[in-house]
Structures are given as C-alpha cells and as structure tokens.
Amino acid sequence: MWFPTPPADLLMLSALIRGQKVVLTDVGGGAPCLSTRLIYQGFQRGLYRWAHGIAHLSAYAATQLPGYSQPSTLLFGGADHALHSNSTPRFEGYALFVGRLLRHKGVLELIESISPQTPLRIVGRPYDPVYFQQLKLAAVGKKVLFIEDADDSELRRQYTGANVVLQPSIPAGPKPELLGLVCLEGMAAGKPVIVTRITSLPELVVEGVTGYLVPPYDREILRRRIDELVFNPKLAATLGAQAQAHVQTHFTWASTAQRGLKLYQKLKSPVMTRRTSTKDG
Numbered sequence: 428m429w430f431p432t433p434p435a436d437l438l439m440l441s442a443l444i445r446g447q448k449v450v451l452t453d454v455g456g457g458a459p460c461l462s463t464r465l466i467y468q469g470f471q472r473g474l475y476r477w478a479h480g481i482a483h484l485s486a487y488a489a490t491q492l493p494g495y496s497q498p499s500t501l502l503f504g505g506a507d508h509a510l511h512s513n514s515t516p517r518f519e520g521y522a523l524f525v526g527r528l529l530r531h532k533g534v535l536e537l538i539e540s541i542s543p544q545t546p547l548r549i550v551g552r553p554y555d556p557v558y559f560q561q562l563k564l565a566a567v568g569k570k571v572l573f574i575e576d577a578d579d580s581e582l583r584r585q586y587t588g589a590n591v592v593l594q595p596s597i598p599a600g601p602k603p604e605l606l607g608l609v610c611l612e613g614m615a616a617g618k619p620v621i622v623t624r625i626t627s628l629p630e631l632v633v634e635g636v637t638g639y640l641v642p643p644y645d646r647e648i649l650r651r652r653i654d655e656l657v658f659n660p661k662l663a664a665t666l667g668a669q670a671q672a673h674v675q676t677h678f679t680w681a682s683t684a685q686r687g688l689k690l691y692q693k694l695k696s697p698v699m700t701r702r703t704s705t706k707d708g
Contacts, residue, residue: 428452431462431473439474448694450480450687452502453492455605480694482687484606485627491605500690503630504606505680506615510579514587516617516667518660521546522653523589525582525612528553528562531603533595533623533643538565540595540646545657546570550577550585586616590663591656594622597643607631614638614674619666621652631678637670 429435430451439462442449457463462473470476471494481499483489489501522541526532528551535558541547552575553559563573577585586592592613596604604626611631613620620638622628632638639652656663 429454429456430475431460431466432456432458433460436460436462436474439477443474443477448479449477450482450690450694451475451478452482452484453488453605454484455603480690482690485630487627487630488605498690498693500686502683502686503678504608504611505678505683506608506611506674508615508675508679510583510612511586511616514583514616516664516671517588518590518663518667519588520657520660521548521589522591522593522657523548523550523585523613523618524593524595525550525585525609526594527551528559529555530558531597531599533597534562535565536597536644536646537593537595537649538562538569538571540649541569541571541653542650543569545650545654546572547653548572548574548585548589550574550582552576586613586618589613589616589618590660591638591653592616592618592620593653594620594628595641595643595649596623596625596628598625604628611674611678614667614670614678617667617671619656619663619670621649621656633669633673636666637673638666 430453439449462475465473478497480497481492481495482502483499484502484504486501489499522545524534524537528534534549547570549571592609594607594610607622607628610620610622610628614637620632622632622640623643624640625643629640632640634640641648641652
C-alpha cells in the first residue's frame with residue numbers, strides 16, 4: 428500500500444530476497460525513495476515491476492497504473508455498517524461534509540456554492556492554515572459550522588442527523604479520490620450523497636437513486652442539488668434508504684476480502700507465477 432515510498436521499497440526488496448509473492452495496492456500519495464529515482468532514470472515502475480499482482484481500489488485507480496501487466500482485481504472497499512446499525516437515520520435539515528480540509532477536497536468551492544440559508548456542517552481537521560483561513564472567510568454570513576476535533580461518536584451523530592452527505596472533490600493533485608470512502612460511509616448511514624463527476628466517485632453513486640453527480644466547479648448545480656435534499660426531508664429519506672441498500676449490496680468489507688482472496692488463489696498457481704516472471708523480468 429501507498430507506493431512508491433521507502434517502506435514499500437524495503438518490503439519489496441525483502442519479498443524478492445525471501446521469494447515471497449507481492450500484491451500492490453495504491454492508496455494515493457508517495458514519497459521520494461529508491462524506486463522514484465529508478466523511475467526518473469528510465470527504469471520503468473522501479474522495484475515494483477517485480478510485483479506478482481495488483482489490487483486496484485477502483486476502475487479509476489486502475490487507469491493510474493499504466494504498464495502493469497500482472498494479474499489484477501478491483502477491490503473497491505466497504506463502509507463500517509456496524510457503526511450505524513444501532514442508529515435510526517434522522518433528517519435534521521443540514522448538509523454534511525466529512526474529510527481533510529485540503530484544496531482537492533473542494534471545501535472552498537462548496538462553501539462558496541451554498542445559499543446563505545442552507546445549514547452546512549464541515550467535519551475535518553485543517554492541515555493548511557492559509558487555506559483554513561480562506562474557508563472561514565468564505566463562510567462569513569452563511570450557516571456554516573466547523574467541527575475540527577470530532578471523535579467517532581461525534582462523527583456518528585453528524586452522519587445520523589444529516590439530510591445529505593457531500594464529497595465535492597475537484598480535479599487537483601496527482602491521484603485524488605482513488606476510492607470515495609466518505610461517499611460509502613454516508614450511504615451506509617442511510618443518507619443520499621452528492622459527489623462530483625470525477626475520478627472514482629461516479630462508480631459509487633447511482634444517479635437519482637442513491638444521490639446525485641454534479642460537474643466539478645459548477646456552483647449553481649451543486650447549490651441546487653444540496654437545497655433539494657436539505658429542504659425536502661422526505662426525498663432525502665427515500666434516496667437515503669436506497670443508498671443504504673446499494674452500499675450494503677455492493678460495497679462491504681466481506682466482498683472486498685473475497686475479491687482479494689480470489690486474486691491470491693490465482694497467484695498460487697505455479698503456471699501463473701512463471702508467466703508473470705517471464706513478462707516482468
């Protein structure tokens with residue numbers, strides 16, 4: 428996970444020495460390491476060219492790793508359904524953003540989009556003081572509440588009471604949203620979701636059934652969709668129930684584990700191992 432990084436390089440070298448199979452999963456990010464230097468010098472994929480398999484988080488994530496011919500699977504991911512099993516969804520009339528307060532999360536564009544009368548709660552820690560100041564200035568005169576230190580119980584309360592959960596990410600940074608976990612968590616809580624039509628997010632949402640997809644940077648459409656659900660709790664409840672059923676069917680950790688295990692079983696085949704070694708050696 429999370430390659431290229433120095434720990435991933437060390438694990439890869441250790442596995443090569445021990446004759447162990449390696450399956451890679453990219454979760455975004457990276458750091459300068461031996462593999463990055465090898466890649467810059469023209470050695471394709473660095474040490475990771477010798478991996479035996481790739482477990483992608485989404486179809487979009489698979490497009491971010493071109494040139495890998497190893498056997499692969501789409502893992503996707505799940506939400507912690509037990510977290511909300513004892514909570515009955517309430518619709519208290521606010522929109523909810525959950526996530527790190529970073530530029531690629533689209534928080535500034537979200538605040539600028541909402542109507543002055545629309546309650547918005549933002550749950551997340553600020554990592555950039557300058558950006559956080561921009562967010563607070565944009566929120567002046569609007570019903571925006573920042574919650575910077577929410578623990579698990581507070582996060583559960585916020586999910587339970589929201590009318591809609593938002594993931595309005597924008598196309599910034601090298602690998603934004605390889606899998607929209609907040610989107611899955613919102614649906615698991617019985618809430619409709621509004622996400623931007625970028626990266627992995629369209630793979631998670633059924634338009635008009637579990638929520639809405641909106642173009643990035645389109646403030647008017649985002650505002651209209653948010654108000655549609657914040658001020659219509661009956662519609663929010665209907666879409667929320669459908670969203671919860673969808674995520675319970677398609678995005679569980681049990682199904683994620685099964686997809687991973689099927690890939691591991693495939694890699695146990697001696698024929699597959701020899702074929703992979705021939706291709707990538």
